[in-house]
Amino acid sequence: MSGYGPVPATRVEDVESHETRRRPRRPGPARRRRSGRAETLFYAYDPADPLTLSLTRGITLEMERGFLGGISIRRLFSTAGRGSAALERGGPGGVIDALPEGAGERTVYRIVPEGDGRALANALCPGSQETWFVSSRIRGPRALTLHAVGRWADGRFRHCAPLRYEFRGEWAGTDAPPADSDASSAPRPQ
Numbered sequence: 001m002s003g004y005g006p007v008p009a010t011r012v013e014d015v016e017s018h019e020t021r022r023r024p025r026r027p028g029p030a031r032r033r034r035s036g037r038a039e040t041l042f043y044a045y046d047p048a049d050p051l052t053l054s055l056t057r058g059i060t061l062e063m064e065r066g067f068l069g070g071i072s073i074r075r076l077f078s079t080a081g082r083g084s085a086a087l088e089r090g091g092p093g094g095v096i097d098a099l100p101e102g103a104g105e106r107t108v109y110r111i112v113p114e115g116d117g118r119a120l121a122n123a124l125c126p127g128s129q130e131t132w133f134v135s136s137r138i139r140g141p142r143a144l145t146l147h148a149v150g151r152w153a154d155g156r157f158r159h160c161a162p163l164r165y166e167f168r169g170e171w172a173g174t175d176a177p178p179a180d181s182d183a184s185s186a187p188r189p190q
Helices: 050-055 093-097 117-124
Strands: 039-047 059-065 071-078 084-089 107-111 130-135 144-151 157-170
Touching (some): 039 050, 050 157, 084 117, 093 130, 093 144, 093 157, 117 130, 117 144, 117 157
Antiparallel strands (some): 039 157, 059 071, 084 107, 107 130, 130 144
């Protein structure tokens, strides 16, 4: 019986039951840390028709690809001149209802009226109180259609213009268009 000493007194607080004991958990799908991050993309587009050319000329879209691969637009830059506008995703249902019959675009972005956003909104929908873009789902380097829709003082939504663009290229790495300088002097996408 050597090696066995007296049993120390135990308190209730020191005893862990199987219900209170913490076990290490295996990382399941909800607990796994995400190693990836959102990715920022810059796609340049050229106008595909005379109306688009007269209203916006070329544009570059700053977009974010989310964890699941969905792409959303954050900002629009003028590729041919100086100017940019922030875009916020979402808008009232009346925006979609104002689209022409047969339009398949369903993603709504509000043109933020700060900075050059107000001038862009006025160019697309003169006289409107607020202006939105409605786009198709962006899936890599493909043609793009944006519809400009405005809301007037009487509360009505009106379709202003369909803007059609051909994909020109993607900005490489840090060659993204400058936010506050003349974009016409910026390097062109490859």
